[in-house]
Structures are given as structure tokens and as C-alpha cells.
Amino acid sequence: MAGGDGVLKFHVPEPEVRPGGTPDFSNVPIPKAGSVPRPPVDVDPRQIRDLAYSIIRVLNRDGEAVGEWAGTLTDEELAEGLKHMMTLRAFDTRMLTAQRQGKTSFYMQHMGEEAVSCAFRRALAPGDMNFPTYRQAGLLIAGGYPMVDMMNQIYSNEADPLKGRQLPVMYASKEHGFFSISGNLTTQFPQAVGWAMASAIKNDTRIAVGWVGDGATAESDFHAALVFASTYRAPVILNIVNNQWAISTFQGIARGGSGTFAARGLGFGIPALRVDGNDYLAVHAVAKWAVERARRNLGPTLVEYVTYRVGAHSTSDDPSAYRPKTESDAWPLGDPVIRLKNHLIARGLWSEERHKQAEAEVLDTVIAAQKEAEKHGTLHSGGKPSTRDMFEGVYETMPPHLRRQRQQAGV
Amino acid sequence: MSRMTMIEAIRSAMDVSMARDDNVVVFGEDVGYFGGVFRCTQGLQQKYGKSRCFDTPISELGIVGAAIGMAAYGLRPCVEVQFADYVYPAYDQIVSEAARLRYRSNGEFTCPIVVRMPTGGGIFGGQTHSQSPEALFTHVSGLKVVVPSNPVDAKGLLISSIEDPDPVIFLEPKRLYNGPFDGHHDRPVTPWSKHELGDVPDGHFNIALGKAAIRREGGDVTVLAYGTMVYVAQAACEEKGIDAEVIDLRTLLPLDLETIVASVKKTGRCVIVHEATLTSGFGAELAALVQEHCFYHLQAPIARVTGWDTPYPHAQEWDYFPGPARVGRALQDVMEG
Numbered sequence: 122m123a124g125g126d127g128v129l130k131f132h133v134p135e136p137e138v139r140p141g142g143t144p145d146f147s148n149v150p151i152p153k154a155g156s157v158p159r160p161p162v163d164v165d166p167r168q169i170r171d172l173a174y175s176i177i178r179v180l181n182r183d184g185e186a187v188g189e190w191a192g193t194l195t196d197e198e199l200a201e202g203l204k205h206m207m208t209l210r211a212f213d214t215r216m217l218t219a220q221r222q223g224k225t226s227f228y229m230q231h232m233g234e235e236a237v238s239c240a241f242r243r244a245l246a247p248g249d250m251n252f253p254t255y256r257q258a259g260l261l262i263a264g265g266y267p268m269v270d271m272m273n274q275i276y277s278n279e280a281d282p283l284k285g286r287q288l289p290v291m292y293a294s295k296e297h298g299f300f301s302i303s304g305n306l307t308t309q310f311p312q313a314v315g316w317a318m319a320s321a322i323k324n325d326t327r328i329a330v331g332w333v334g335d336g337a338t339a340e341s342d343f344h345a346a347l348v349f350a351s352t353y354r355a356p357v358i359l360n361i362v363n364n365q366w367a368i369s370t371f372q373g374i375a376r377g378g379s380g381t382f383a384a385r386g387l388g389f390g391i392p393a394l395r396v397d398g399n400d401y402l403a404v405h406a407v408a409k410w411a412v413e414r415a416r417r418n419l420g421p422t423l424v425e426y427v428t429y430r431v432g433a434h435s436t437s438d439d440p441s442a443y444r445p446k447t448e449s450d451a452w453p454l455g456d457p458v459i460r461l462k463n464h465l466i467a468r469g470l471w472s473e474e475r476h477k478q479a480e481a482e483v484l485d486t487v488i489a490a491q492k493e494a495e496k497h498g499t500l501h502s503g504g505k506p507s508t509r510d511m512f513e514g515v516y517e518t519m520p521p522h523l524r525r526q527r528q529q530a531g532v
Numbered sequence: 533m534s535r536m537t538m539i540e541a542i543r544s545a546m547d548v549s550m551a552r553d554d555n556v557v558v559f560g561e562d563v564g565y566f567g568g569v570f571r572c573t574q575g576l577q578q579k580y581g582k583s584r585c586f587d588t589p590i591s592e593l594g595i596v597g598a599a600i601g602m603a604a605y606g607l608r609p610c611v612e613v614q615f616a617d618y619v620y621p622a623y624d625q626i627v628s629e630a631a632r633l634r635y636r637s638n639g640e641f642t643c644p645i646v647v648r649m650p651t652g653g654g655i656f657g658g659q660t661h662s663q664s665p666e667a668l669f670t671h672v673s674g675l676k677v678v679v680p681s682n683p684v685d686a687k688g689l690l691i692s693s694i695e696d697p698d699p700v701i702f703l704e705p706k707r708l709y710n711g712p713f714d715g716h717h718d719r720p721v722t723p724w725s726k727h728e729l730g731d732v733p734d735g736h737f738n739i740a741l742g743k744a745a746i747r748r749e750g751g752d753v754t755v756l757a758y759g760t761m762v763y764v765a766q767a768a769c770e771e772k773g774i775d776a777e778v779i780d781l782r783t784l785l786p787l788d789l790e791t792i793v794a795s796v797k798k799t800g801r802c803v804i805v806h807e808a809t810l811t812s813g814f815g816a817e818l819a820a821l822v823q824e825h826c827f828y829h830l831q832a833p834i835a836r837v838t839g840w841d842t843p844y845p846h847a848q849e850w851d852y853f854p855g856p857a858r859v860g861r862a863l864q865d866v867m868e869g
Contacts, residue, residue, distance in 0.1 A: 283638045293637035301637035305628040315601025322583045345594035514635045517697040520786035
């Protein structure tokens with residue numbers, strides 16, 4: 122806006138509401154479930170530009186699955202999906218407590234975002250590779266990775282698959298299609314594109330998936346990934362999880378005035394979809410669409426998952442310092458677990474009683490895994506990786522200077 | 533055996549590696565159809581196809597980031613950054629990712645990539661076509677850093693780098709691309725065809741990483757050098773009539789400490805020369821190591837002859853470049869000390 126007094130004014134975006142204020146998402150347009158059409162996967166990207174500005178939704182307010190994106194999952198798969206999300210939530214709760222008890226130094230939870238990684242995982246085939254951030258553990262839970270190993274990593278104990286070298290939650294598993302997590306934001310985005318390029322170079326059938334948060338889209342790696350993906354038509358899905366917050370910074374700081382994060386794909390000629398991230402069915406349907414596109418060599422897809430980070434950024438963060446405490450209650454897309462639960466109840470496939478029973482079962486499973494993991498030690502007690510392990514793996518073969526240092530360390 | 537320039541030797545190394553291993557891919561800015569701004573990849577696209585050798589968008593971080601992803605898949609990318617001066621946008625990918633991948637994933641994922649980049653000055657390249665950033669890489673655990681000084685080494689070391697299971701930063705002194713250079717910019721340059729190190733085997737061969745080469749045997753002082761400075765040091769020794777032992781380090785990380793220590797223990801004196809700026813340059817690491825391992829054999833303080841602690845200038849090229857006169861003076865000082 123032009124200043125009337127003839128001098129320039131500096132603009133710094135601010136969220137609508139700060140602590141003490143009343144949460145208000147009335148300015149967030151939420152299209153009706155079922156209102157966005159499902160184009161064929163070989164559509165010309167220019168014909169679906171609208172999809173970057175809308176929100177694909179399947180579950181309506183009554184818990185019914187409606188519209189062209191509905192119907193990609195069987196009843197059994199939906200029930201299993203609910204269990205995955207509940208498991209991730211219970212896992213988070215136990216690990217948060219473990220951090221408060223001093224059993225680990227750090228943890229990051231997924232509260233509110235469970236549907237994104239759990240539903241997406243189901244659309245992939247064995248051999249596909251995710252390049253996740255630190256908030257996609259649902260890929261492991263839904264992919265059948267042993268929970269005990271996740272906890273061993275979090276505890277940095279003697280059974281830690283990463284030998285105590287990595288901060289908690291920075292898992293890695295080739296077998297489960299889960300690339301090694303890095304603390305450096307967005308670095309994995311161009312790497313995912315490179316992996317996909319490699320698969321195409323080798324005439325393989327496997328595809329790659331890059332993951333990034335709303336805040337981290339501002340990193341230059343984001344731009345590099347999009348231009349490479351577009352140039353080489355890499356078989357990659359580029360996922361943006363827009364949970365509205367990058368630690369204390371609201372998404373408007375990263376957005377730079379663009380309509381949506383998805384819309385950034387349009388300038389690169391990449392089809393861009395925006396989806397209700399709290400709608401398990403919608404996430405799966407969109408994932409399936411993008412996976413099919415990639416698999417059929419039609420090129421990359423950019424997907425923005427609209428969701429909300431209900432929990433603190435990490436165990437080192439207190440959100441009440443920068444946003445209203447009840448803001449998540451006002452979030453118009455609700456809770457992914459409750460929405461899927463209501464859908465199953467509405468269809469007579471589930472009940473409040475069964476849900477309570479499932480909650481108890483899930484908790485038992487998580488507690489059993491935790492007990493098993495704690496047998497191998499926690500960060501400050503019990504078994505731990507050896508000091509010798511600290512020197513291994515810097516290179517395939519230990520060079521002389523590291524051998525000397527290991528000797529100096531007395532191991 | 534053929535006479536090759538360093539450019540031809542580097543090209544031959546990639547050619548041989550691509551022929552032997554389908555997983556070797558070569559890419560970078562202008563690397564494909566055009567064959568590289570220094571002709572290092574000329575003909576490779578034609579011979580191996582666009583899926584093995586191709587042009588990229590102008591994004592160093594994209595080039596290295598994609599290479600890391602490809603390496604995680606199982607390929608062996610050998611990528612080019614057009615000038616070492618332009619590697620900085622990729623620094624995060626190199627330091628935080630390539631160098632750490634094996635360690636942080638406990639070997640679940642590895643990163644066998646080579647990042648080739650022309651380095652060094654002496655060509656009126658000014659600030660952004662002359663830098664020697666090797667110390668920014670030798671400080672990084674998990675990387676290997678190689679600087680060849682002649683065609684035969686360039687080929688053998690590059691093949692070894694491509695076959696190495698860990699990420700290698702391969703710095704090519706562009707001043708040496710067409711012929712050796714001893715710092716005498718006022719004299720005509722001799723091409724590699726007139727130099728015995730221009731004799732390069734046509735097929736596959738390796739020169740091991742982590743092994744230095746003694747270029748001139750001597751008993752009075754040890755000179756530690758790499759890249760262009762190997763020839764500057766040799767010229768300085770001849771001109772001053774000093775019986776110096778000139779060691780071409782070839783690999784900076786891991787370093788051939790054994791060869792260095794044996795030489796300094798024999799000579800009792802050490803001069804370190806590099807083009808890069810002095811403060812916190814690789815010479816500081818060399819001086820510290822020599823001091824630590826040869827203290828009781830040293831008869832004089834260790835000397836360093838390097839670029840000044842300024843950005844690389846244009847007009848003042850030969851006041852900046854540590855030529856034979858400056859190296860010669862240091863040799864004399866150390867002999868008198």
C-alpha cells in the first residue's frame with residue numbers, strides 16, 4: 122500500500138491472532154468436501170491450475186466420503202489406517218513423557234498431522250524411497266518398521282540402529298524406504314529428485330518422494346528441487362506439509378504473498394494439488410494420483426497438505442509464547458483421527474466402544490515396545506553405543522588420522 | 533600410452549570409468565552437448581548418451597543435491613562445478629549431507645560421489661575464477677580432497693576418486709590444464725606434450741588416494757606443495773641452487789603424513805607453499821602436523837609461502853600469486869635460520 126506521506130513503509134506479515142487473542146480462521150477458505158473434480162493423471166498441468174488454489178476433500182461434516190476422490194481404500198485398509206494414526210499418537214505421547222523423564226534429550230511429535238504420512242505411505246510400493254523431514258514418522262509406523270527400533274534410536278541406547286550418532290527422531294531405513302533424516306532443512310528435497318532421476322536413468326519402476334514443511338520451502342533447496350524435477354520430468358512427488366507454523370513463525374512469513382504453497386509448482390510447469398491434510402481418505406487419494414503419474418513416467422507432482430501443528434514444535438518449544446493456546450481447537454479441518462473414526466462409525470464399521478478398546482490395545486503395544494527398548498538402555502542409563510562406534514563410519518575404511526585419534530581416545 | 537594434456541587425461545578418466553561401470557554418470561553446467569567450458573567432458577554425451585552425460589540448470593546446490601540422491605540410489609555420479617569459486621551454493625549439500633551420510637545413517641546410505649572443480653589462480657581470473665578453497669573441505673570430516681598436478685596423476689587419481697566409496701572433492705588446477713606452470717609468467721608456457729608426466733596410459737589404472745609423490749629428492753629442506761605450486765617450488769629450488777626435497781601431496785585428506793614426516797626428519801627444515809590465503813589455510817594444518825611429529829628434528833621455524841589474506845585481485849595477479857621469487861626467498865631464509 123502506498124504511504125500517503127510520500128515515504129516508503131516496510132512490511133512485515135503478522136498472524137491474525139497472538140496469545141491472549143481469540144483464534145480465528147474465518148479467512149481460510151475451506152471448500153466443501155467432494156467439490157474438487159479428479160482429473161485424469163495424464164492431464165495437461167495447465168488445465169488444472171485451479172487445484173493449486175482449492176482444497177481436495179473427501180470426508181464431509183457428517184463423516185461421509187463424497188466426490189470423485191472417494192473410494193480408493195477398502196474398509197479393512199481404513200480400519201488399519203485409523204490404527205496407524207492412533208499408534209503414532211500413542212507413540213508420541215509416550216516419547217514426550219520419556220523426554221520429560223530424562224530418558225532422552227529431545228522429541229518431536231506429530232499431533233494433528235498423523236493422516237499425512239500414514240495415509241501417504243499406503244500409496245507407495247515396496248522399493249519406493251521417501252526423503253522425509255523429522256515429522257513423518259507415520260511413514261515408518263504405517264510401513265511396518267519396528268517401533269522398538271524407533272525407540273532405540275530415540276534413546277541412543279546399545280541397540281540404536283544409528284549407534285548413538287544422531288539426534289532422536291532422525292531415523293534411517295533403506296529397507297523401509299525412509300532416507301536418513303538430516304537436521305539441515307530442505308536438503309533432502311533435491312536429493313529426492315536426484316534419486317528419482319537415477320531411477321529413470323536405470324529404467325527402473327521405483328519412484329521417490331520428497332518432504333518439506335511450510336517454513337522450509339523458503340530454503341533455496343526448494344527452488345533447486347523444483348527446477349530439476351521439472352527439467353528432467355523426474356518420477357518424484359514433492360510434498361509440502363503446511364501445518365501453519367515454522368517453530369514460532371506463521372506460514373505467512375514463508376509464503377511471500379503467493380496464493381498458496383502449491384501454486385509455486387505452477388511456475389515450474391509441475392501439476393500442483395492442494396489437499397485437506399486432516400482427511401485420511403483425501404490424502405490417500407491424492408497420493409495415489411501422484412504416485413500413478415510418477416510411475417507412468419508423466420513426471421513430478423507437487424502436493425500441499427493443509428493441516429495444523431497441534432503440538433509444540435519440539436520438546437524444546439512452548440507455543441503459548443507466540444500463538445493462542447486454543448488455536449488448534451478452532452482449526453477448521455478438525456482432527457484426523459476423530460474424522461476417520463467418525464467416518465467408520467457413520468458407515469457402521471466402528472463404534473465408540475471399539476475405539477476405546479483399540480486405544481487400549483494400541484497403548485499396550487506401544488508400552489510393550491517401550492519396555493523392550495528400555496531393556497537396552499536410555500540416554501543416561503543402561504546400555505549405550507561404544508566410544509569405538511564414534512570413530513567408525515566416517516569413511517568406509519578408517520584413515521590413519523582417525524586411527525590415531527581413536528587410539529588417543531583410549532578405545 | 534598417449535601424450536595427454538590434463539584436460540584430455542581428466543576426460544579419459546571419465547571415459548574409462550563410464551565404459552567400465554554403467555552407474556557412472558557425469559553432469560554439470562555446459563557439461564553435456566558442449567563438452568564443458570574447459571573441454572573436460574567433450575564427446576562423452578555423444579559416446580554414452582544423454583542419460584549418462586547431461587547439462588544441468590545453473591544451480592550448484594541442485595547439481596550436488598541431485599548427485600547425493602543418485603548416490604543413495606546406487607549410482608556413481610561424477611559432477612562438475614564450473615569453477616571452485618562457485619561451489620559455495622552447494623556447500624551445505626557437501627558438508628551437511630555428502631560428508632555425513634554414511635556416518636549419520638550408520639552405513640544405511642552412502643555417498644560415492646566426485647565433485648570436480650577447476651581451482652587456483654595465475655590466469656588473470658580475478659576474484660571469482662582464481663580461488664583455492666581446499667581448506668574449506670579439508671576441515672570437513674567425511675570428505676576426501678584431491679589436487680592433481682599433472683596429466684597422469686589427474687587420470688589415475690580421478691579414476692580412484694570415482695571408484696572410491698566416499699565423497700571426493702576433486703580440485704583441478706586450471707593453470708595446469710594445458711601445461712605445467714612454474715610461475716614465470718613472462719616466459720612461454722611449455723605444453724604437456726613436452727613433459728614426461730604427460731605420458732598417460734590409455735586404459736584403466738589407479739593412483740591411490742592418500743599417497744604423496746616426491747617430485748625432487750633432496751637433503752636440505754622439505755617443500756610441501758600441491759597443484760601449480762609443485763612446479764613453482766621446483767623452479768625456486770633450481771634457481772636458488774638449494775637441495776630441496778619437493779613433495780607433491782596429491783591428496784590433502786587423508787594426508788600422507790608418513791612421507792612428510794620421513795622427509796622432514798631427514799632434512800630438518802620445512803617450507804609449505806600454497807596459492808590459498810594464509811590464515812587458517814591448509815598450510816596451518818601441515819605446519820602443525822610437522823611441528824607435532826618432527827619437533828626434535830627441526831633446525832628452523834617452519835615457513836609458509838601462500839597467497840595473501842586478501843580476495844584474489846585482478847591487476848595485481850603476479851604480486852598476489854606466490855611465484856618462484858617469493859618461494860626462493862623463503863627457502864633461503866629457512867636454510868639460514
